[in-house]
Amino acid sequence: MKEKPFLTPKQEQVLNFIRKRVGERLPPTIREIGEELGFKSTGTVRDYLKALMQKGLVKRMNNKSRAIELTERASIKIPIIGTINAGKPNLAYEEIQGYVDADDLFLGRLGFDDVFALRIKGDSMIDAGILNGDIAVIKKRPNADNNDIVAALLDNNEVTLKRLSSKSGKFHLEAANANYAPIFEEFKVIGKLITVIRKY
Amino acid sequence: MKEKPFLTPKQEQVLNFIRKRVGERLPPTIREIGEELGFKSTGTVRDYLKALMQKGLVKRMNNKSRAIELTERASIKIPIIGTINAGKPNLAYEEIQGYVDADDLFLGRLGFDDVFALRIKGDSMIDAGILNGDIAVIKKRPNADNNDIVAALLDNNEVTLKRLSSKSGKFHLEAANANYAPIFEEFKVIGKLITVIRKY
DNA sequence: TGACAGACCACACATTTGTGTGGTATATAT
DNA sequence: ATATATACCACACAAATGTGTGGTCTGTCA
Numbered sequence A, B: 001m002k003e004k005p006f007l008t009p010k011q012e013q014v015l016n017f018i019r020k021r022v023g024e025r026l027p028p029t030i031r032e033i034g035e036e037l038g039f040k041s042t043g044t045v046r047d048y049l050k051a052l053m054q055k056g057l058v059k060r061m062n063n064k065s066r067a068i069e070l071t072e073r074a075s076i077k078i079p080i081i082g083t084i085n086a087g088k089p090n091l092a093y094e095e096i097q098g099y100v101d102a103d104d105l106f107l108g109r110l111g112f113d114d115v116f117a118l119r120i121k122g123d124s125m126i127d128a129g130i131l132n133g134d135i136a137v138i139k140k141r142p143n144a145d146n147n148d149i150v151a152a153l154l155d156n157n158e159v160t161l162k163r164l165s166s167k168s169g170k171f172h173l174e175a176a177n178a179n180y181a182p183i184f185e186e187f188k189v190i191g192k193l194i195t196v197i198r199k200y
Numbered sequence C: 001t002g003a004c005a006g007a008c009c010a011c012a013c014a015t016t017t018g019t020g021t022g023g024t025a026t027a028t029a030t
Numbered sequence D: 001a002t003a004t005a006t007a008c009c010a011c012a013c014a015a016a017t018g019t020g021t022g023g024t025c026t027g028t029c030a
Helices: A009-023 A030-037 A042-054 B009-023 B030-037 B042-054
Strands: A058-060 A068-070 A077-081 A096-101 A115-119 A135-140 A149-154 A159-167 A170-174 A187-199 B058-060 B068-070 B077-081 B096-101 B115-119 B135-140 B149-154 B159-167 B170-174 B187-199
Touching (some): A030 A042
Parallel strands (some): A077 B115
Antiparallel strands (some): A058 A068, A187 B187, B149 B159
C-alpha cells in the first residue's frame, strides 16, 4: 500500500504559490496562478482551488477578485522543530513540533491603534531577559496587574519599563537588576508589555 | 497662516481604510473604498488615490484589481516613543522617535523557506537574555561567524542554541550561563539566530 | 469492467473592477 | 478675476477576473 499524501505535488505547488503571493501582499488571481504553473485553462486552476478548499486549506469568496484566503491550517507558518535527525542532510521537517504563525506571532489581530513600541535603553530589566536595544511592544492600558511588566510614566516625564509590584497595598515599580532601586515615586501606567523582540 | 496638514481628513480616512484592509489581507477595490467612505462615484475614489500617490503614500499597478500598495512611508508602523509629556492625557505622539515597521520588524522579506523557529527550553542562554519559552527564529546556514548565536545539531541528535566561539582555531559552543560547560564535541551549525521573540 | 479522482484544455459568459471624460460646487491663493 | 485644489457625481467603456459546461487521457480502486 502506498502512502497517500495529503496533497499531490501539484496541489502543493499551487498552495505554495498562493502562500508566496499572500506573503508578498496580494493574493493571486486564477489566471495568475495558471500562468505561474503553466496551466492554459482557468478551469484547471479552479479544479485545484476546489481540491484545496475541500481539504480545508483555502477559503474563497464568490465573484471577488483575488479573494483567496489561507485557512489557519495552511497559513504561513514557521515550523518549530525539535530534535533533528542527523542522518538527513536537511532539516527533518517530520519532526516538527508545531508552527508559529508568521502573522499573529507578534502582532496578530491587535488593533494597531493601541500598540506602540519602546526601544529599550539600559540594563535595568536585564534579569527579566530584556536587553539594551530590544524592542518592547506595549499595549496601551491605564492599569495592570501585580507583577506585570509595564511601561510607566514617571514624574520627570520619562517613560520606563519596569515590573509592577504591590507591597502592602500600594503599587511601586521594580527593576530586574539588583543595581537599581525600586521606584516608589508617583507614576502612571501607560501600557503593558506584550512582546519583546530582539534582532541580531 | 494656517497649518497646512500633510493629509486632509478625508485623505487620511481613505489611507486608513487601505491600511486596515491591507492588514486584514486583501487590499480593497476602488468600489469597496467608495462604499466604505460613502462615495457614490468611482471617480471620487480615484481622485483620492491620485492624491495619495502624489504624496508618495501609495503605489498602484495599472489595470490590476486591488493592486494598491502602501509605500514605506505609509505602511503600517508602530511608533517608537521616547519621552512622554505628562501634561497630555494621551500619548504624545509628537515625541515619536521613529517607527517599527510592523511587517518587517521580524520576518520582513526573509524567504520563509530558510527560516524556522525553536522554542527555547531551559536556561542555558539566560545571560544572553534568551529565556525559557522564548521563540528563537533561525535562518538556515551551514556556518556562522565567531560569537554568533547559532542553532547547532549535536551528536545525540539534539538541537541546541549556543554561542559559537573559537579558541585556538577550533570552534566550540558556549552557553550563556555559568552553570553550563562549553561543548567541545562534534556539532554541526544548522542556522544562525536572527530574532528572538517573547510573548507575555 | 466500471467508477472515480487527478490532470488537464477550450471557450463562452457574467461580474467585477479599473479607466476616462465631463460635470458641479466651494474655498483659497495670486 | 482666474487659477488651483478639494470634494464630489454620472456614466460609458474596456480590461481583468470569476463561473460554468463539456470535453480528453491516465491511472487506481474494487
